[in-house]
Amino acid sequence: MSISTAASSAVFAVYEPVIGLEVHIQLLTQSKIFCACSTRFGDPPNSNICPVCLGLPGALPVLNREAVTMALKAALALNCRINPRSRFARKNYFYPDLPKGYQISQYGEPLAEQGALEMDIGGASRSVGITRVHLEEDAGKSLHEGFPDSDEKSYIDLNRSGVPLIEIVSEPDLHSPDEAYQFLTRLKTLMLYLGVSDCNMEEGSLRCDANVSVRRRGAASLGTKTEVKNLNSFRFLQKALTFEIERQIEVLEGGGTIQQETRLWDSREQRTYGMRSKEFAHDYRYFPEPDLLPLLISESWKESIRRSLPELPHLRKARMMREYGLGEQEASQLTGSPALADYFEEVAKASGEARLSANWILGDLMFRLNERRQDITQTPVSAVALAELVSLIAEGTISGKMGKDILAEMFASGQRASQIMAEKGLQQISDAEEVGRVVRQVIAANPKQAEQYRRGKTATLSWLVGQVMKATRGRANPQVVQEALKKELGPSAPA
Amino acid sequence: MDLTNLTIPEIRSALTSRRASAEEIVRAHLVKIEERDREIHAYLTLSPERALAKAREIDHLVASGAPLPPLAGVPIAIKDVILTRGVRTTCASRILDNYIPPYDATAVERLEAAGACLLGKTNCDEFAMGSSTENSGYGPTRNPHDLERVPGGSSGGSAAAVAARLATAALGSDTGGSIRQPAAFCETVGMMGTYGRVSRYGLVAFASSLDHIGPFARTVRDVALVLRTIAGRDPNDSTSADIPVPDYVAALDESVRGLRIGVPGEYFAGLNAEIADNLQKGIDLLARLGCQIKSVRLPHTEYAIACYYIIATAEASSNLARYDGVRYGVRSTGYRDLREMYEKTRNRGFGAEVKRRIMLGTHVLSSGYYDAYYLKAQKVRTLLARDFVQAFEEVDAVVTPTSPIPPFKIGERIDDPLQMYLTDIYTVTADLAGVPGISVPCGRTRSLPHLPVGMQLLGKHFDEASLLCIAHAFEQAGGFAAGS
Ligand SMILES: [Zn+2]
Numbered sequence: 001m002s003i004s005t006a007a008s009s010a011v012f013a014v015y016e017p018v019i020g021l022e023v024h025i026q027l028l029t030q031s032k033i034f035c036a037c038s039t040r041f042g043d044p045p046n047s048n049i050c051p052v053c054l055g056l057p058g059a060l061p062v063l064n065r066e067a068v069t070m071a072l073k074a075a076l077a078l079n080c081r082i083n084p085r086s087r088f089a090r091k092n093y094f095y096p097d098l099p100k101g102y103q104i105s106q107y108g109e110p111l112a113e114q115g116a117l118e119m120d121i122g123g124a125s126r127s128v129g130i131t132r133v134h135l136e137e138d139a140g141k142s143l144h145e146g147f148p149d150s151d152e153k154s155y156i157d158l159n160r161s162g163v164p165l166i167e168i169v170s171e172p173d174l175h176s177p178d179e180a181y182q183f184l185t186r187l188k189t190l191m192l193y194l195g196v197s198d199c200n201m202e203e204g205s206l207r208c209d210a211n212v213s214v215r216r217r218g219a220a221s222l223g224t225k226t227e228v229k230n231l232n233s234f235r236f237l238q239k240a241l242t243f244e245i246e247r248q249i250e251v252l253e254g255g256g257t258i259q260q261e262t263r264l265w266d267s268r269e270q271r272t273y274g275m276r277s278k279e280f281a282h283d284y285r286y287f288p289e290p291d292l293l294p295l296l297i298s299e300s301w302k303e304s305i306r307r308s309l310p311e312l313p314h315l316r317k318a319r320m321m322r323e324y325g326l327g328e329q330e331a332s333q334l335t336g337s338p339a340l341a342d343y344f345e346e347v348a349k350a351s352g353e354a355r356l357s358a359n360w361i362l363g364d365l366m367f368r369l370n371e372r373r374q375d376i377t378q379t380p381v382s383a384v385a386l387a388e389l390v391s392l393i394a395e396g397t398i399s400g401k402m403g404k405d406i407l408a409e410m411f412a413s414g415q416r417a418s419q420i421m422a423e424k425g426l427q428q429i430s431d432a433e434e435v436g437r438v439v440r441q442v443i444a445a446n447p448k449q450a451e452q453y454r455r456g457k458t459a460t461l462s463w464l465v466g467q468v469m470k471a472t473r474g475r476a477n478p479q480v481v482q483e484a485l486k487k488e489l490g491p492s493a494p495a
Numbered sequence: 496m497d498l499t500n501l502t503i504p505e506i507r508s509a510l511t512s513r514r515a516s517a518e519e520i521v522r523a524h525l526v527k528i529e530e531r532d533r534e535i536h537a538y539l540t541l542s543p544e545r546a547l548a549k550a551r552e553i554d555h556l557v558a559s560g561a562p563l564p565p566l567a568g569v570p571i572a573i574k575d576v577i578l579t580r581g582v583r584t585t586c587a588s589r590i591l592d593n594y595i596p597p598y599d600a601t602a603v604e605r606l607e608a609a610g611a612c613l614l615g616k617t618n619c620d621e622f623a624m625g626s627s628t629e630n631s632g633y634g635p636t637r638n639p640h641d642l643e644r645v646p647g648g649s650s651g652g653s654a655a656a657v658a659a660r661l662a663t664a665a666l667g668s669d670t671g672g673s674i675r676q677p678a679a680f681c682e683t684v685g686m687m688g689t690y691g692r693v694s695r696y697g698l699v700a701f702a703s704s705l706d707h708i709g710p711f712a713r714t715v716r717d718v719a720l721v722l723r724t725i726a727g728r729d730p731n732d733s734t735s736a737d738i739p740v741p742d743y744v745a746a747l748d749e750s751v752r753g754l755r756i757g758v759p760g761e762y763f764a765g766l767n768a769e770i771a772d773n774l775q776k777g778i779d780l781l782a783r784l785g786c787q788i789k790s791v792r793l794p795h796t797e798y799a800i801a802c803y804y805i806i807a808t809a810e811a812s813s814n815l816a817r818y819d820g821v822r823y824g825v826r827s828t829g830y831r832d833l834r835e836m837y838e839k840t841r842n843r844g845f846g847a848e849v850k851r852r853i854m855l856g857t858h859v860l861s862s863g864y865y866d867a868y869y870l871k872a873q874k875v876r877t878l879l880a881r882d883f884v885q886a887f888e889e890v891d892a893v894v895t896p897t898s899p900i901p902p903f904k905i906g907e908r909i910d911d912p913l914q915m916y917l918t919d920i921y922t923v924t925a926d927l928a929g930v931p932g933i934s935v936p937c938g939r940t941r942s943l944p945h946l947p948v949g950m951q952l953l954g955k956h957f958d959e960a961s962l963l964c965i966a967h968a969f970e971q972a973g974g975f976a977a978g979s
């Protein structure tokens with residue numbers, strides 16, 4: 001695309017993007033939505049299958065109650081209205097990894113509708129509408145590559161066939177790729193809190209399509225939209241949306257019109273492609289699934305699920321700011337995933353040092369985890385171990401600088417801070433008497449600098465502190481050193 | 496003693512009195528199949544090892560003096576749309592020519608657990624789509640009473656097997672009359688329970704909201720015995736009802752005196768005179784038995800056939816999508832890409848009637864037509880069901896002819912699908928309304944060649960017991976021969 005950044009910002013002043021997302025989230029149930037097969041990821045191909053998820057003749061679906069419970073959690077957390085009666089429908093199309101020739105989904109009568117996700121955009125609170133939340137089954141997976149005879153054959157793995165999904169459809173309330181990114185991040189965090197999905201984009205448990213259009217700012221009606229598919233990472237989402245918005249603006253600026261079509265994001269080419277309309281001219285011939293009864297949600301079931309909802313992210317953030325005296329930014333980051341927030345609270349409670357714990361978690365700990373491409377659930381440093389380190393620093397037993405080195409060592413060896421200190425003799429010297437002895441030695445060895453200080457050149461003090469630190473191989477407590485120096489040197493006054 | 500002529504209670508007494516062994520009974524049937532089935536063609540696949548293994552198991556029980564299960568040693572035939580583990584199940588379709596199911600239908604499992612010996616799989620219209628068994632991919636079945644005529648359909652093989660003593664009882668499936676109509680044509684008893692009464696798990700779906708499994712036998716008591724065995728909630732079928740199954744056999748001996756039986760005028764207007772004649776004699780007999788005969792109205796009957804062929808084909812077009820040659824069944828050769836693989840497989844694998852119904856069903860569901868056809872048909876279905884609910888406020892059962900015509904000749908109607916569809920006119924209503932129905936013999940036509948006529952009784956939801964009770968009283972009073 002040829003629009004330069006400068007030109008782009010100019011046309012953005014004229015055009016407003018309108019984006020709605022359709023997000024598929026795999027539920028964390030033990031078994032599939034209509035049979036008892038395991039949902040485990042990564043098992044050998046076609047090992048978690050049975051007559052139902054293979055679509056064998058005569059097999060019938062039986063709805064997994066756990067999947068409904070999880071979908072209800074998601075819908076309630078999104079402030080949706082739960083339909084007391086919803087129905088499954090058949091979406092008919094032929095594809096080799098769709099064993100029955102239809103997907104059981106919800107269509108005209110979804111589980112839940114009319115919700116909203118609250119989010120902060122640019123410091124302002126915004127509500128993004130949720131059109132619907134519905135349940136459906138996943139299809140299998142076609143494997144077109146990686147086999148010796150892949151040039152002439154495709155293989156099919158049906159382990160994923162029948163894995164429960166919810167589809168969450170947003171209203172077209174998002175107005176930039178960044179807002180879409182924020183929305184998806186926010187949604188993911190919410191699902192992680194609810195424990196209904198691991199939202200792992202690489203494993204396909206979070207998938208996203210986008211409906212994109214642009215209109216002149218101030219226009220009342222929406223422009224013609226395109227549906228952009230294949231957005232299987234957060235990064236692709238932003239890039240693809242940016243590309244698509246710029247493409248549409250360029251078409252309109254050139255006097256053209258937007259074709260309503262499905263476009264695929266090609267991450268290698270960094271662009272979207274229109275699919276030949278024939279490929280996507282599907283008539284899914286939806287009709288109510290006669291093999292399943294209507295899904296009835298009683299008021300009591302709904303209420304018991306509502307009561308079982310965990311503390312949701314925005315409430316947890318507010319509580320953590322209040323309870324631990326955290327800043328907005330810190331609390332926001334720490335509540336980014338329930339695992340991180342749990343970790344923080346454990347460290348804060350065990351060390352009794354909330355602010356310091358937050359600094360160390362968001363600073364060194366996250367830095368080292370990012371370096372290793374790990375998240376908090378994979379940390380080799382347990383919350384208890386980090387709490388010990390934080391306490392040692394808070395007490396002044398070790399310096400912050402020493403803390404950094406020790407944490408690195410904890411990452412490498414998995415040892416506790418106290419063990420590492422004992423082995424390396426890293427105890428901080430805070431004892432005034434011990435420090436005083438070294439300070440006197442340093443003053444005696446550097447009479448010229450001592451004299452300069454006394455004559456009013458206060459900057460010399462930090463040089464002298466450095467000499468004491470050097471003499472103690474960094475183990476002395478710098479604050480104690482400074483005080484001892486001042487005491488030994490006496491007042492600093494210009495002659 | 497002709498072991499192929501025994502009823503289920505007679506088999507039981509033959510076993511317990513040691514006059515015959517289960518193995519002898521099964522072998523007698525296998526011999527008879529060998530002799531007669533070449534001309535009748537009721538069976539597509541035989542499973543003698545499975546039947547004999549079960550028979551020997553029963554004979555061990557007899558020898559040890561252990562109590563016998565309710566269907567001990569009963570030779571039974573299964574329509575080939577019902578799955579049998581390890582025994583080829585084709586649905587009479589070339590597309591499943593090589594298909595060996597890995598599991599048993601719930602009904603089959605329950606029959607074998609009750610001691611029944613599974614003789615084999617019976618012929619039918621392909622995927623149960625038809626009214627004459629002429630749509631089988633393996634050639635038609637002939638009516639044992641007149642080999643030039645059809646046995647009815649789609650469960651023609653099961654009806655013919657029972658009529659010709661090639662099985663004591665059989666399972667069929669009924670979507671629009673496919674048990675009751677062949678029962679009438681072959682002069683046997685055939686019953687379909689309320690929708691949800693018998694699990695559909697393992698019944699290859701034609702039209703899921705209409706499909707039922709049900710029994711054929713030569714006596715009402717035998718039908719009651721088989722239905723009692725296969726009925727009841729199955730966790731594998733979400734649409735199976737969690738309603739207790741009464742003792743249908745005990746219900747047989749209840750009095751019919753005072754039961755109110757409705758005669759819907761809509762089912763008799765313009766009826767074939769000979770059939771009307773037999774039915775009148777049957778109704779007179781019911782009156783003599785003490786039943787109160789009343790006229791009732793089922794005003795939406797005339798829309799039933801149109802409604803049925805929309806809903807049934809819509810569901811069929813979706814249910815049959817899985818036969819794509821990808822995972823099982825016969826995949827055609829000589830394709831260049833995926834689309835051609837689908838097209839060749841389905842074009843060669845399915846017969847003409849199945850293709851016709853897939854096209855009809857695809858059409859009525861397609862965008863722009865859905866409201867006018869499928870949605871409208873669903874509304875009509877609701878009205879038809881309401882007709883029955885209202886009628887059953889006044890009567891305990893409804894009596895009608897089973898078929899508007901007696902068994903016709905093979906080939907006579909096959910080229911006129913609409914005429915063929917109209918043979919279901921009196922049976923589709925019960926499937927659409929979800930009410931139970933039974934067909935019992937009601938004499939033969941007066942004119943040569945004296946063809947079987949069937950009488951249909953329809954009942955309230957989950958009131959199979961009343962139907963069995965009335966049918967049994969009718970049978971005991973000689974009603975099966977009424978009019979002949
Ligand atoms: Zn499965």
